[in-house]
Amino acid sequence: MSTHDTEINSDATRLLGLEGVSVIKVKDDGAGGSTVYVVTSEDSARACPSCGVFATRLKDYRTTAPRHLSCGGRPMGIRWRKARWHCTEVACPRGSFTESIRQVPARMRTTKALRRAAGAAVCDGSRTVVQAGRDLHLSWPIVQHCFEEYAAKALPEQPQATEAIGIDETRRGKPVWKQNPDTEKWELVADAWHIGFVDAIGGRGLFGQVEGRNATSVTDWLMAQPAAWRAQVRYVAIDLCSTFRAAIHRALPHAAVVVDCFHIVQLAQRHLADLRRRLTWKQHGRRARKGDGIYTVRKLLRRNKEDLDQDQLAVLKSELEYMGTYGRQIHAAWQAKELLRDLLSLAVTRTHLAPDHSAISAARYRFHAHIADHAHLPELLVLAETVEQWWTGIETYLTTGITNAASEGNNRLIKLEARNAFGFRNRANQRLRSRCATTRRSRREAHPH
Ligand SMILES: [Zn+2]
Known part of the structure; x- marks a missing residue:
């Protein structure tokens, strides 16, 4: 500034990177950090905020300490000597004003760069408000405010187009x-x-x-x-x-x-578990315990067909067969779940793009025919009914692969x-x-x- 006779250090100014001010000198603050003395370099700082006319009559100076990002990992305090000006415009109601720059608007005690960094740390950097406050030496409410300001700009106002x-x-x-x-x-x-x-x-x-x-x-x-x-x-x-x-x-x-589809399989699994528990009570009058055939296979029942090897499949079958009628009914329920999974596996994928409509109707038929054969099992009937109630939605899943x-x-x-x-x-x-x-x-x- 012409009103200031101290020499500007352009290298330090570049290093500080704070638009609108120039560095005069940098001193050790005696506590491991530095104090940076700056003066205003933005010309528009001299414009009266009320009438916009550039002031020429200096009133006095005052020094403020706006908070900024640290420099080179060292804490840094800024001392900004800013001028106060008289507005001499006759029609202007304002008598005097203090300089302000875009990085530090009037009455702000933090620089825009610091506020942006605080907002970005939370919004983009997944820091918590507490962590960001600790890193940047800011209080919780200030970081929260910076975050809200930043998010309002960073997040799209309207949802992006999607099918x-x-x-x-x-x-x-x-x-x-x-x-x-x-x-x-x-x-x-x-x-x-x-x-x-x-x-x-x-x-x-x-x-x-x-x-x-x-x-x-x-x-x-x-x-x-x-x-x-x-x-x-x-x-x-x-x-x-x-x-x-x-x-x-x-x-x-x-x-x-x-x-x-995930929720349909989950539903089938729930019905299978309900049926298993109901029939176990019927057979034993109590919950399954070690030594019961159903206890041995209950974990196998939870698995999918393709995750069982030949031995496990044989155990599943023979144990349930050994249980008699109830065991055969549990096996039928497990088969119903697998038939439903076979149907759902026909959904289009990235590599398999064209829906196979005839395969879908065949698999759907097999599932329902199997349940019709076991219509005395209420759990299976409820499952079949749910599948029919939601068939349009299931079919759309099968033909689009959307989940x-x-x-x-x-x-x-x-x-x-x-x-x-x-x-x-x-x-x-x-x-x-x-x-x-x-x-x-x-x-x-x-x-x-
Ligand atoms: Zn004015």
Whole structure:
């Protein structure tokens, strides 16, 4: 600055890298760090914030210490000697003002670069707010604020276009109960269920999350998205949840529901276990214990056909045969599960692109014919009914290969994020952090630095 007669150190200025100021000198602060003395170099700092006219009448100087990133791993304190100016414009209501630069706007005590680094550490670098605060010597509220500011810019405002989305619900933390002082009844005041909306095929993570677990929560979120975005969603992957199915039909009437195959197999396994327990009670009048044939094979029943070797298959068969009628019925239930898995294995994959419709109808027929032969087993009937109720969704899975695996992957990331932060007390913050965590990879791929 012309008003300053001290010489500027251009090398140190370059090293500091703080736009708008020039370094005069650097001193040891006597505590392992350095103190950097700077003056204003940005011309526009002299412009009156009210009228915009460049001031020429100097009032006085004052020194501030804005916080900045550390330099070369050493703590660094900045002493910025900034001028105060008189505004001499007749029409201007402002008498005087202090210089400000873009990196350090008026009344800010941190530089933009530092605030950005704090925000990026949490949003992109998966640091917790506490960790980032410790690294950058900032308080928790400041880092949290920087993070929110950064995330608002880094996260896409609208979900990116995709042909397929996945919807699922997860419990986050514990439900909160409170006693109503009037009725003395305990009421659920906060139920930490979140419904997540993810990109099912593009790997771009979580598009959004809402609290709740009913159809309205799903419909509301979907309807809040731009119509153009909704129009290009052709598939929605869900688990066997009729509430979600109804919500999708309402909000995205043109989209097809895809049933996640993982949940169908899980359902078949549950029915098989129920049947095994029921028949074991019938046979023994108690739970299975060591020495019972069913005890020997109960672990084998949980496995898939292809994971059993010839000996294990033989043991499974002979032990169940030895049990008599109940054993044969358990074997029939295991076969039903395997027939359902055979059907689901016909889904298209990346290497096997064309759906084989005749193979699908043959496998579907085999599954139902097998259950018709064992129609006296209620567990199998319920399974067959569920498969029929959801057939359209299952068939869409078989012909598209779309799953809700993206939701599962995101849930793992979200849990990890929550564990690192020792849980979240604020749900909105939790949702924001979850979105950052699940979109990190795709954001990095879109803007690699
Ligand atoms: Zn002015």
